[in-house]
Amino acid sequence: MVASSPKLISDRALHDAELISNSGAWAKNARQSASARAQEQGLPQRRDEYWKYTRPDLFVQKNVALIPQARPEISIFADQMKTEIEFKNAKLAADDLPEIDNCKIESLSNACALDLHWVQDIYGKLELAGQNPVKRSLAALNTAMATEGLLVHAKGQVSSPIRIHSVSIGSIDAVIHHVVKVEAGASVTLIETGQYGARSNVVIEVEVADTGSFHHIRIQDGQESHMLTHIFASIGADAKFKSFTLTADCKMTRNECILELVGDNSSVTVAGACLGDSNFHHDDTVFITHDAVNCESRQVFKKVLRNGAVGVFQGKILVKAGAQKTDGYQISQSLLLDEDSQFLAKPELEIYADDVACSHGSTSGAIDEEALFYLRSRGVPEPKAVDLLTLSFIAQAIGEIEDPDLAQAILSYLTDILEAR
Amino acid sequence: MLEIKNLCVQLEEEDKKILRGVNLSLEAGKVHAIMGPNGSGKSTLSYVLSGKGGYEVTEGSAHLEGNDILEMEPEERAAAGLFLAFQYPVEIPGVGNMTFLRTAVNSQRKLRGEPEMSAGEFLKVVRAKAKDLKIDADMLKRPVNVGFSGGEKKRNEILQMAMLEPKMCILDETDSGLDVDAMKLVAQGVNALRDGKRTFLVITHYQRLLDHIKPDVVHIMAAGRIIKSGGPELALEVENNGYADLLEETA
Ligand SMILES: Nc1ncnc2c1ncn2[C@@H]1O[C@H](COP(=O)(O)OP(=O)(O)OP(=O)(O)O)[C@@H](O)[C@H]1O
Ligand SMILES: [Mg+2]
Numbered sequence: 001m002v003a004s005s006p007k008l009i010s011d012r013a014l015h016d017a018e019l020i021s022n023s024g025a026w027a028k029n030a031r032q033s034a035s036a037r038a039q040e041q042g043l044p045q046r047r048d049e050y051w052k053y054t055r056p057d058l059f060v061q062k063n064v065a066l067i068p069q070a071r072p073e074i075s076i077f078a079d080q081m082k083t084e085i086e087f088k089n090a091k092l093a094a095d096d097l098p099e100i101d102n103c104k105i106e107s108l109s110n111a112c113a114l115d116l117h118w119v120q121d122i123y124g125k126l127e128l129a130g131q132n133p134v135k136r137s138l139a140a141l142n143t144a145m146a147t148e149g150l151l152v153h154a155k156g157q158v159s160s161p162i163r164i165h166s167v168s169i170g171s172i173d174a175v176i177h178h179v180v181k182v183e184a185g186a187s188v189t190l191i192e193t194g195q196y197g198a199r200s201n202v203v204i205e206v207e208v209a210d211t212g213s214f215h216h217i218r219i220q221d222g223q224e225s226h227m228l229t230h231i232f233a234s235i236g237a238d239a240k241f242k243s244f245t246l247t248a249d250c251k252m253t254r255n256e257c258i259l260e261l262v263g264d265n266s267s268v269t270v271a272g273a274c275l276g277d278s279n280f281h282h283d284d285t286v287f288i289t290h291d292a293v294n295c296e297s298r299q300v301f302k303k304v305l306r307n308g309a310v311g312v313f314q315g316k317i318l319v320k321a322g323a324q325k326t327d328g329y330q331i332s333q334s335l336l337l338d339e340d341s342q343f344l345a346k347p348e349l350e351i352y353a354d355d356v357a358c359s360h361g362s363t364s365g366a367i368d369e370e371a372l373f374y375l376r377s378r379g380v381p382e383p384k385a386v387d388l389l390t391l392s393f394i395a396q397a398i399g400e401i402e403d404p405d406l407a408q409a410i411l412s413y414l415t416d417i418l419e420a421r
Numbered sequence: 422m423l424e425i426k427n428l429c430v431q432l433e434e435e436d437k438k439i440l441r442g443v444n445l446s447l448e449a450g451k452v453h454a455i456m457g458p459n460g461s462g463k464s465t466l467s468y469v470l471s472g473k474g475g476y477e478v479t480e481g482s483a484h485l486e487g488n489d490i491l492e493m494e495p496e497e498r499a500a501a502g503l504f505l506a507f508q509y510p511v512e513i514p515g516v517g518n519m520t521f522l523r524t525a526v527n528s529q530r531k532l533r534g535e536p537e538m539s540a541g542e543f544l545k546v547v548r549a550k551a552k553d554l555k556i557d558a559d560m561l562k563r564p565v566n567v568g569f570s571g572g573e574k575k576r577n578e579i580l581q582m583a584m585l586e587p588k589m590c591i592l593d594e595t596d597s598g599l600d601v602d603a604m605k606l607v608a609q610g611v612n613a614l615r616d617g618k619r620t621f622l623v624i625t626h627y628q629r630l631l632d633h634i635k636p637d638v639v640h641i642m643a644a645g646r647i648i649k650s651g652g653p654e655l656a657l658e659v660e661n662n663g664y665a666d667l668l669e670e671t672a
Contacts, residue, residue, distance in 0.1 A: 369474065374511040377471050378521075378581060379499035379529035388516050388524065395515025395564075 026120035027112035034124050034143035041137035050134045053312040053344045054283040058252050059138060059201070059228045066171035066198035067224040074420065076193060076219060076413040077163060080405060087166035090174035090196050091148055102156030103188060108149035108177060119151050122179050126205040126232035130258035139230040142203040146177030153181045154188035161189035172197035178204045182212035189215040189403070195222035206233040208241055210263055216243040217406060226252045237263025237292065244401050246410055247274040247282050248417050254283040260291060267296040271400035275417065276309030283312035290323040299330040302397040304390050306337035316348040319356050328358035335393045336366055337386065387418040422620040423447040423589050428481035430469050439465045441645035442481065452621040454631055454656060457642035458664050463624045464508055467591045471505040472498050485589060500532035502588030506578040506595050513565040518577070521565045522547060522584055529585060550583045554610055571598030579610040591622045596630035608633030628660035641667055
């Protein structure tokens with residue numbers, strides 16, 4: 001079955017996928033139907049409207065030269081209290097996963113061996129729901145072929161963040177699929193740092209029950225890496241979902257986020273900041289569906305590009321009939337540090353309810369000369385002044401992070417990256 | 422301290438002459454004031470001296486302690502001891518006032534080859550100076566000038582001046598937008614920096630500021646030139662009679 005899948009993934013990953021999918025009943029079912037849907041949809045093509053600004057080639061070609069990478073020697077979240085889980089070459093580094101209060105963490109590979117598991121109600125299900133109106137076949141393929149992932153079941157307030165840190169050496173092609181289930185009244189924060197592979201296809205499915213709350217922070221800083229990510233989330237009533245991604249110096253990244261607000265009075269935020277230099281292509285593709293009353297959604301994206309780097313934003317807010325009192329906010333801005341870099345944006349609103357407030361804006365601009373002179377007149381040399389204005393530009397996106405300590409950690413990490421370049 | 426000779430400046434983009442031969446000699450330790458009608462070129466002079474882009478110097482020179490500053494980058498001029506308190510201070514969202522101040526202080530020290538100020542020492546000094554200017558801790562934490570009132574922005578300029586301890590201070594309408602008490606605070610801040618060596622060039626429209634910061638020399642600028650220089654009484658004359666007589670006199 002999966003063996004006949006398109007030429008997406010290296011033989012090794014295919015082999016690993018085979019091993020797992022030959023196991024438990026639920027997994028077999030989920031993977032088979034995902035595989036069938038991926039087959040039917042076919043691989044993304046350059047002519048697809050949905051891939052207008054980003055060439056899917058690098059994600060679908062079998063024989064891509066994957067260059068092993070060195071991570072910048074700058075650490076992040078060093079001072080934070082957290083539960084650490086390490087991935088090494090797309091596999092869990094240790095067999096034993098940490099045991100923490102109010103939360104159970106399991107591995108996908110172990111759950112796949114069982115005939116029944118709670119994850120069967122979510123795994124591949126949210127991804128399937130997110131296949132409308134556009135086909136996301138690479139996400140379906142991920143469901144069919146993922147070799148590892150974490151299944152996080154938050155049953156109460158999880159006091160410190162769960163951090164997944166990944167290290168990969170060599171030309172690893174990683175297919176990772178995490179599932180997070182947040183029960184009523186529960187809350188959990190998931191942090192992803194490092195890279196699963198030289199090329200990764202990552203899916204995270206998140207189900208947030210009524211009054212639950214989920215926070216996600218992701219750092220993408222692999223120097224030569226290719227990364228395709230999808231988040232599929234379903235958010236209940238009086239609940240919260242917040243995701244923030246910092247992307248610095250990856251070669252090719254596409255982050256898709258597909259959220260559905262299904263319960264009233266909830267709020268979701270998807271934010272991102274990126275620092276792009278030269279051979280850098282970064283794409284944020286967001287689709288937020290309001291299908292409940294009195295919900296708020298925010299999309300805040302800031303991209304700083306130089307030396308020919310390319311930034312893409314495709315963001316859509318869909319307000320279904322009956323989703324009254326929707327408050328939708330969407331802003332995507334780029335700071336172009338030279339004339340070789342470009343920002344391509346396609347903001348969209350589709351509204352079928354009459355009592356809604358939605359605003360969206362997209363801008364592209366150069367450095368503010370007045371502010372630059374102000375800083376220089378105080379003795380700050382030009383490169384440092386540009387760095388400060390870069391931080392100034394990105395600040396709004398970082399401001400979307402709720403935990404001030406995590407926001408501060410990201411800010412100082414950014415400062416270090418800027419100083420190092 | 423600062424020698425300006427026959428400074429002629431036009432806009433880079435269009436053929437518009439703004440300064441038409443400015444001569445000024447500012448001796449160390451003195452306070453000079455410049456007054457003059459709107460649009461006469463006072464701010465332009467302060468910008469050109471501090472290195473803002475968009476202007477072209479077609480003739481003349483400016484030397485700070487014998488060094489040709491027109492050849493220097495803005496940050497080098499700052500490190501050489503030049504400071505401009507802006508007529509319109511710029512807002513920088515997302516960058517904390519404190520971070521900004523510390524970056525400025527240490528950048529200048531680095532450019533001069535001096536050791537950087539430690540975080541602890543900096544904090545101590547900035548708190549003391551902020552207190553003198555009635556700038557509270559909250560204003561130090563907030564992003565640079567964002568949401569500051571007009572008067573707060575001006576006091577923040579003086580705080581920067583106090584932290585950077587420049588040799589040559591240019592104040593461009595620092596009194597505008599200040600209430601009476603704030604004006605006294607700012608004047609106290611300036612006077613506290615007068616040490617017999619530090620030089621000030623105070624651009625203002627009103628005598629009021631000069632009641633608090635006593636000038637040694639007052640210049641009148643019109644249409645890009647210094648048309649008259651004199652003692653403090655010149656400022657009083659302007660206050661009472663406006664510029665009409667002066668302009669006629671020199672026409
Ligand atoms: N960048 C610029 N572009 C166009 N015109 C300019 C520019 N800078 C200065 N000018 C013009 O040059 C003249 C002098 O301006 P400047 O700001 O120096 O005057 P000022 O004496 O400071 O006036 P005020 O008392 O109103 O502050 C004005 O006519 C102004 O419009
Ligand atoms: Mg002016």
